[in-house]
Amino acid sequence: MPKAPQLEMNWLDRAIGYVAPIWGARRMQSRYTMAAAQYMASGLVTGVRRLAGSGEGTLGNWNPRREQRLAENRSFDTIMARAESLVANDGHAASSVSSLALNVAGPGLRPQSYPEHAVLGITEDQAEAFADSAEAAWSLWCKEAHAGDTLTFDDLQYQAVHSMFVTGEFLHLPVWLDEPGRTFGLAIQDLHPARLRTPSDLQQRADVRCGVHLGRYNRPLGYFIASPSDNTSSLSSLTSDHFTYVPRKIGHRYACLHRFHSDMPEQIRGVTILSPAMKLFRDLSDYVDYELVGALIAASFTVFIEAPGEVLAGMGSLDGKSAAGPVAAYPPQLQPGTLTTGQAGHKPHIISSARPGPTFDAFYERILRAAAASTGQPYEMVAKDFSKTNYSSARAALLEVWKMHTLYQEWFVRGNLNPIWGMVMEEAWLRGLLAVPAGAPSIYDSPRMAQAWLSCVWTRPPRGQIDQVKEREAESRGLESLTETRTAICHSRGLDFETIARTRQREEKLLKKLGLQPTPTAPGKPKETDTSDDEDSERDQQHDGDDAAVAVSPLGGLTDSDSDFSAPRSE
Numbered sequence: 001m002p003k004a005p006q007l008e009m010n011w012l013d014r015a016i017g018y019v020a021p022i023w024g025a026r027r028m029q030s031r032y033t034m035a036a037a038q039y040m041a042s043g044l045v046t047g048v049r050r051l052a053g054s055g056e057g058t059l060g061n062w063n064p065r066r067e068q069r070l071a072e073n074r075s076f077d078t079i080m081a082r083a084e085s086l087v088a089n090d091g092h093a094a095s096s097v098s099s100l101a102l103n104v105a106g107p108g109l110r111p112q113s114y115p116e117h118a119v120l121g122i123t124e125d126q127a128e129a130f131a132d133s134a135e136a137a138w139s140l141w142c143k144e145a146h147a148g149d150t151l152t153f154d155d156l157q158y159q160a161v162h163s164m165f166v167t168g169e170f171l172h173l174p175v176w177l178d179e180p181g182r183t184f185g186l187a188i189q190d191l192h193p194a195r196l197r198t199p200s201d202l203q204q205r206a207d208v209r210c211g212v213h214l215g216r217y218n219r220p221l222g223y224f225i226a227s228p229s230d231n232t233s234s235l236s237s238l239t240s241d242h243f244t245y246v247p248r249k250i251g252h253r254y255a256c257l258h259r260f261h262s263d264m265p266e267q268i269r270g271v272t273i274l275s276p277a278m279k280l281f282r283d284l285s286d287y288v289d290y291e292l293v294g295a296l297i298a299a300s301f302t303v304f305i306e307a308p309g310e311v312l313a314g315m316g317s318l319d320g321k322s323a324a325g326p327v328a329a330y331p332p333q334l335q336p337g338t339l340t341t342g343q344a345g346h347k348p349h350i351i352s353s354a355r356p357g358p359t360f361d362a363f364y365e366r367i368l369r370a371a372a373a374s375t376g377q378p379y380e381m382v383a384k385d386f387s388k389t390n391y392s393s394a395r396a397a398l399l400e401v402w403k404m405h406t407l408y409q410e411w412f413v414r415g416n417l418n419p420i421w422g423m424v425m426e427e428a429w430l431r432g433l434l435a436v437p438a439g440a441p442s443i444y445d446s447p448r449m450a451q452a453w454l455s456c457v458w459t460r461p462p463r464g465q466i467d468q469v470k471e472r473e474a475e476s477r478g479l480e481s482l483t484e485t486r487t488a489i490c491h492s493r494g495l496d497f498e499t500i501a502r503t504r505q506r507e508e509k510l511l512k513k514l515g516l517q518p519t520p521t522a523p524g525k526p527k528e529t530d531t532s533d534d535e536d537s538e539r540d541q542q543h544d545g546d547d548a549a550v551a552v553s554p555l556g557g558l559t560d561s562d563s564d565f566s567a568p569r570s571e
Contacts, residue, residue: 106461108154168270169260277374
């Protein structure tokens, strides 16, 4: 066991102890504490020096700083405005956003109700009857979901996801409309996220940041939404008189749905996915524009006229509109096929420019790949260019990007769709639109009962298929080995198994009524898959350059064996 440090009193300690014994004792105690700390820390191994924290070389000019409160608001507004301008005027930025919105929301996510009959104490038949009535009520509400009466809820889903990728967030207000002809009173009002901001007279309040009223643990309590007049061009100068304060919740229901995908702790507002590579998108767009203008000028067959000095001395201008002296002016522009006679002593010089350069394609593609990667997508989905993709690389790229699509879909379901589903089902329950068995527990009995009644899964946009034969064979093998369900397969294609089963039943009845029989097809035996490198190489060569096979859809077409869409409802 190591010995404790030993201290001896020096002349200063003895002098202080003689004059003021209490101060002398405190001094000796402090000295002993410092010596003990040094003694205990003497055996620690210090860390290595990290260049990331140094100021050497090019890192010397890299000094990031954190935004102050007022600067944070201005920076947030600038980023949002630039992102909207970029999507509105740059094709690749628009493609990045639209590809994500198409794959995450697409034509809309649709619920499939699966009440937990064991928890509710009802039979499976009663649970299926309730599920059918719940889905019918939801379908009815979707048609009148928009407060502006111009969109359906499926349209609102795509709009919300698109807004989230452009501005980093979306803002929806559940409102109540008591109008004739409506079945439901609940409606959704869509607002631009720029209206969510801090009033100018509340900028100094510490509990209000970027328009969000915060409570303990940074929990949102409410939102300040700007309501400017028609002649107001700037929102930053508005006072509280031009704002509406909306609480986050009223009771157990949401009064404002402000949603963004949080990437950092203590994040209050969302950030566009274009933010990391916004400068790349902008500079690449300008670069292409300059190259295009240069190529246009080069293609216009520009000619420079060299004339003797005495002739030029008599000319009034070089624009061809007027000239002094005996020399006639040349026309500033020539139509195709025009024959012009030159003057004596004049020498034409054709100005040519080799645009674009030989490295233009490679450079352009490399920058676009980097910009596309910043959004989490492969180059092919942003550029819509599948000419350089073979079967294996297409599968790898789509499998990787589907992870991000699934992440955003789960986030969208948890943060937006499930709360709205609960509000719609609550109103349908109160209006008597649901097939609730007699004696069954109410959704108001407990949160657990409400969760059991509102249990559902959401059908996602279809992914499509690259090689239908191989993927259908894989699905058949999954069904035979009991590792796949028909419900999961249908959900991966954006379909409902029950709807397909009922449709097939109607088809069989129609064929039987007309005296027709479907042509029987013998099920083919799946071919044994050889996993050797030679087989994979041959398959890649077969699909390499086949644009039609790969570019069927940017959604791709792989069967996800880890699909979480299987549900306990009996088939």
